[in-house]
Amino acid sequence: MKKLNLITIQKIASLYEVIEKIHINNSRTVIVLNKKKVVGVISEGDIIKTLVHKGNLNISAEKIMNKSFKFLKSNDLNQAKKIFKDTGIGLIPILDKNMEIISYITILDII
Numbered sequence: 001m002k003k004l005n006l007i008t009i010q011k012i013a014s015l016y017e018v019i020e021k022i023h024i025n026n027s028r029t030v031i032v033l034n035k036k037k038v039v040g041v042i043s044e045g046d047i048i049k050t051l052v053h054k055g056n057l058n059i060s061a062e063k064i065m066n067k068s069f070k071f072l073k074s075n076d077l078n079q080a081k082k083i084f085k086d087t088g089i090g091l092i093p094i095l096d097k098n099m100e101i102i103s104y105i106t107i108l109d110i111i
Helices: 015-025 044-053 077-087
Strands: 008-010 029-034 037-043 091-095 101-106
Touching: 008 015, 015 029, 015 044, 029 091, 029 101, 037 044, 037 091, 077 091
Parallel strands: 008 029
Antiparallel strands: 029 037, 091 101
16 A cells, blocks of 8 residues: 555645655655645646745745646546656546545556
8 A cells, every 4th residue: 555645745834845755755746635635736847936936945835736636536547547648747646535535646657
């Protein structure tokens, strides 16, 4: 079973904490939570844009997260492969009906 704490962070976390988490998980992305509910994602690209435009490591995750993100409702590797190919993202969360994360798929799971 995958360790969800490696890829999740609370929305109140700072950009510095987001960067630390991405460094640890090696998936170029973190999933942002409001308690248990997934509310967004932050990629390395989002971090670069924030640093270039705002230059503030203390800004909260919720202010820089992408609220429109790809996710799956089941561990469908064929659908994941299509999403990876079409979007270039590196991680897809698998969510339940309450938008709570139950697992995730990385590009490394496919190749």
